[in-house]
Amino acid sequence: MEITPELLQKYAEGKCSKAEELEVESWLDPKEGFGTLNSKIDVCSHPEIEKALWKKIEKTKNSIPEKQKKILNVKKWTIAASIVILLGTSFFLGFFNNPVTYVTVASELKMVILEDGTKVTLNAASTLTIAKNFNKKERMVLLDGEAFFEVARDSLHPFIVQTKTTKTQVLGTKFNLYAYTGEDNIITLNEGKVQFSGVLPNPNNIVTLLPNEQVIFNKGDILKKKVKPEQYNAWINKKLTFKDKPFLSIIREIERFYNINITVKKEGIQDRKFNGVYDNPPLEVLMNDLSFVFDFSYKKEENKLLIF
The missing domain is CATH 3.55.50.30 (Phage tail protein beta-alpha-beta fold)
Known part of the structure; x- marks a missing residue:
């Protein structure tokens, strides 16, 4: 059975047959490894899936008795959450359709200038992937690693940096984002203003940062504090x-x-x-x-x- 955005939408709304439901859950089971969508599908044009999936997550989570929340239906909640994580990564951003990717190896730094004029300095062992529809409605990139962003101002096209667990949205600013897989996400703001949120467990928990502020995201917990930004982007030098x-x-x-x-x-x-x-x-x-x-x-x- 082919997994399509339409089938995921159907799953999120609880309209799948038992066979379809099992097929989707098998495809999404973290123990089995995530599947891949048909590369011909432009999933960027299906934002309604995300809203439906969040409703499913909340409905599933709230339907579990308090004493059984850690035992019953955990797999279903995890699978629904997995879909949302995918929404925040390459599967649901259309990155896999002829993406532009910049990679640094250990001990290497790299400066990248995007088509909108934004400058990105990549730290060692980092990957920056540019969405294929970059600069159409928004400027979306995916980061795994660490980078310092000098974002060109464009009020009509928000600049969004997605990691596996967080989302950062800006118009024009300078900030450092530390987002290596398996470690805390740390964003430090030098200039301007940014909005920062986690993908899970509550994507609506949005934090606004001003210059000289930092947010640490650790397994859903958000800690905000005052810092000296130059200490956190000194790696550039x-x-x-x-x-x-x-x-x-x-x-x-x-x-x-x-x-x-x-x-x-x-x-x-x-x-x-x-x-x-x-x-x-x-x-x-x-x-x-x-x-x-x-x-x-x-x-x-x-x-x-x-x-x-």
């Missing part, structure tokens, strides 16, 4: 800035910065935090500092490093 950063997040950043694979066998330090600023430091200098603070030893062989 090959600087490493750690502000209350957990050890494991630091290790991931070091891996991307130096293009090295790190294995941590030292226990009890993963969640400890560190503050520091380094200007394009040699790896040995940084590792010596960290080993002193966190009390570990390390050994490097070629592009691999062991912490013990």
Whole structure:
């Protein structure tokens, strides 16, 4: 059975036959891996699906007795939520139809100038995908990784940055967005104004940021605070800035910065935090500092490093 936007709409409205329902749920089951839509379908022209799916999520969630919410129908809620996540990623933005994609590898930075004049600086190990209908009704891009955006002002075409878990909408501004898979999404505003929201669990929980403000999105929770933006986009100038950063997040950043694979066998330090600023430091200098603070030893062989 072919999965189409029309079938997903039908599923969201509860009009599927049992066979169709099972087919859709099998296709969307996270354990099985998401399927793919027919590449000939322009799903960008089906915004009504999103509204219907959100109604289904709320209806399903509210129909579960309080004591059974963690047991009954969890799969159905997860599947409905999965559709919405897909709505926020390449499947439902039409990115898969001849997309323009920019990729950086570890230790690489790249400047990209979009057709509207927006400048995007990509940090290491990042991917920026441009929607095929960019600059028609809106300027939509998809980010996995980290990037600094200098958005060209255009009041008629909002600029939207979608990640796997969040959405940022602006008109013209400068901001940094940290959105590596598996880590917190962190947006830091330098100039202008942006609206930021999570895809789940409540897409209507929109936060407005002003200059010198930052929002951290962690599994649905949103934390807003005042910061010095220059500390969070210093990577553009090959600087490493750690502000209350957990050890494991630091290790991931070091891996991307130096293009090295790190294995941590030292226990009890993963969640400890560190503050520091380094200007394009040699790896040995940084590792010596960290080993002193966190009390570990390390050994490097070629592009691999062991912490013990």
